[in-house]
Amino acid sequence: MLNILSYIFGLISLIIVIPATIPLLGWANWIALPVIVIGVIMGALSSKDGGRNFCLIVLLIAGIRLSLGGGIL
Numbered sequence: 001m002l003n004i005l006s007y008i009f010g011l012i013s014l015i016i017v018i019p020a021t022i023p024l025l026g027w028a029n030w031i032a033l034p035v036i037v038i039g040v041i042m043g044a045l046s047s048k049d050g051g052r053n054f055c056l057i058v059l060l061i062a063g064i065r066l067s068l069g070g071g072i073l
Helices: 002-017 028-045 050-068
Strands: none
Touching: 002 028, 002 050, 028 050
16 A cells, blocks of 8 residues: 555656756656655555655756756746
C-alpha cells in the first residue's frame, strides 16, 4: 500500500515538476520538493522499491532544474 502511495506522490510531483522546467517557473520546484520527500519516505517504508526509485528520479530532475536556475528561477 505504501508503494502505491509513493507512486501517487511521485506522479503528483511530476505533474508539478514538468511545467517547472519552463524558464521563470522554477519556483514550482520548491512546491514539489516536499511532496517528493514524502513520496521517498513512504517508498522507503514500503517492502518494494519501485515507488521510492520513481520519486528519487523525479527528485533528481527537480534538483538539476533548481541548480540550473540558481535555486530561484
